[in-house]
Amino acid sequence: MKKQTILYSLAAAMVLGLFTMVSAQEIKWFMRWDNARVEAVANPVMEAFTAETGIDVEFENIGSSSDYYTKLTTTIAGGTAPDVFYPATHVAYRLASKGAMLTLNDLIERDGIDLAQYEPAILDLYTIDGNIHCLPIDTAALVVFYNTDMFDAAGLAYPEAGWTWDDFLETAQALTIDENDDGRNDQFGVDNFRNYWPMVVWSNTGQGLFDDIRNPTEFLGDSDDAVASVQFVGDLITKYNVMPTDEDRADISDLFAASKAAMQVVGHWRVPRYMAAEGVNFDLAPLPVGKTGVPVNRADGSCFGISAKSKNPEAAWELVKYLAAPGALGVDILLDRQQMTPVISDFKTDDRFLNPEILPGVNKAAFLAGTESLNSMYDPIHPMYSAFDSLWKQELGQVWNGDATAEEAMVLISTQVADILANIEDYE
Numbered sequence: 001m002k003k004q005t006i007l008y009s010l011a012a013a014m015v016l017g018l019f020t021m022v023s024a025q026e027i028k029w030f031m032r033w034d035n036a037r038v039e040a041v042a043n044p045v046m047e048a049f050t051a052e053t054g055i056d057v058e059f060e061n062i063g064s065s066s067d068y069y070t071k072l073t074t075t076i077a078g079g080t081a082p083d084v085f086y087p088a089t090h091v092a093y094r095l096a097s098k099g100a101m102l103t104l105n106d107l108i109e110r111d112g113i114d115l116a117q118y119e120p121a122i123l124d125l126y127t128i129d130g131n132i133h134c135l136p137i138d139t140a141a142l143v144v145f146y147n148t149d150m151f152d153a154a155g156l157a158y159p160e161a162g163w164t165w166d167d168f169l170e171t172a173q174a175l176t177i178d179e180n181d182d183g184r185n186d187q188f189g190v191d192n193f194r195n196y197w198p199m200v201v202w203s204n205t206g207q208g209l210f211d212d213i214r215n216p217t218e219f220l221g222d223s224d225d226a227v228a229s230v231q232f233v234g235d236l237i238t239k240y241n242v243m244p245t246d247e248d249r250a251d252i253s254d255l256f257a258a259s260k261a262a263m264q265v266v267g268h269w270r271v272p273r274y275m276a277a278e279g280v281n282f283d284l285a286p287l288p289v290g291k292t293g294v295p296v297n298r299a300d301g302s303c304f305g306i307s308a309k310s311k312n313p314e315a316a317w318e319l320v321k322y323l324a325a326p327g328a329l330g331v332d333i334l335l336d337r338q339q340m341t342p343v344i345s346d347f348k349t350d351d352r353f354l355n356p357e358i359l360p361g362v363n364k365a366a367f368l369a370g371t372e373s374l375n376s377m378y379d380p381i382h383p384m385y386s387a388f389d390s391l392w393k394q395e396l397g398q399v400w401n402g403d404a405t406a407e408e409a410m411v412l413i414s415t416q417v418a419d420i421l422a423n424i425e426d427y428e
Helices: 002-023 035-053 065-077 089-097 107-108 120-126 148-156 165-174 192-203 223-239 268-276 311-326 329-337 363-367 385-400 406-422
Strands: 027-030 056-059 135-138 142-147 261-265 282-285 301-306
Touching: 002 223, 027 035, 027 311, 035 056, 035 261, 035 311, 035 329, 056 406, 065 089, 065 165, 089 120, 089 301, 120 135, 135 311, 142 363, 165 192, 165 223, 192 363, 192 385, 223 385, 223 406, 261 268, 268 363, 282 363, 301 311, 385 406
Parallel strands: 027 056
Antiparallel strands: 135 301, 142 261, 142 282
């Protein structure tokens, strides 16, 4: 009898211990969303996820990307990284190359995740030597937003797929207005998109800025067509005056939302802002094509990954699937809130994305254009990108100000990039 009592006690203890272990599962989810997405997406996802799985989620959000990455880097170095985090493409690659992110291949295979649902060129950015380290949630695809009322007032036809950069310039000129002839534009043809100069280069050269996005050995951005592409962007500001200078902007952060620019080149993340902008009626056009005649777009975006040192990787994987796998509730909610361009094929054809009731008649398919030539704005995704990013912003700033030609700037960039590549191990 005593032996039976002991066995019952042991069994009860084991059951209680198992229950405690399961119910006590907790993971930390670290994000860099704005407050609107935290309230509209993160909170309902966490509530539904915990109710369905029994896994508690400790949530932390830092809205500033620079502050977010500073803290993420610090916690990883200190061995206290969050279980699930949200890096941009190049940050994910850097962390994965240093062994800071869990490889997902075995989990993906075990749970039958249909990788064919992801655009291959996009998923490839989150893969190193065949090992997937992150599930992409969105793509930073770009389109041309245009104010339909301004086009109508100017008697202009709306832009269509296949329009060229020459068409774009001609359209911007027709939409740039100095109402009182005081030498200052009251309406610009296009708001400033100078940071997206690589997309003009892609469309005119058919290639990225480096020979290998993972292991760069040569800079390709100093070709004649690349230099001409950069000069085109600079000329929009300094020669044609259809794009505003920093002085023209004054304290207005978004001229399109303020009805002071007829076009805007930007991604899906601006849809909620423009929906809320008073008096702004807009539609979307694909990016113009360049000399190659092939539409281009961005493949980079953000993903959900797991810390290599997570103490609860299985629970973390459950959250990543919930957020970014085919059929995921997280993507579902993001689509409902008009928050992103999805990378999963089933969601791309979902009416909540393509034909949302809240945006009747708007050409959301424009976000899906350019799959023939997808490139990453983070080129290369190698850790040396941060040095290149600082370099081009400094030198091309002189072009945007009219203080240097594109040729002069690209010669300086090329020379300094050669030095970076010669010492690339310093960045690894």
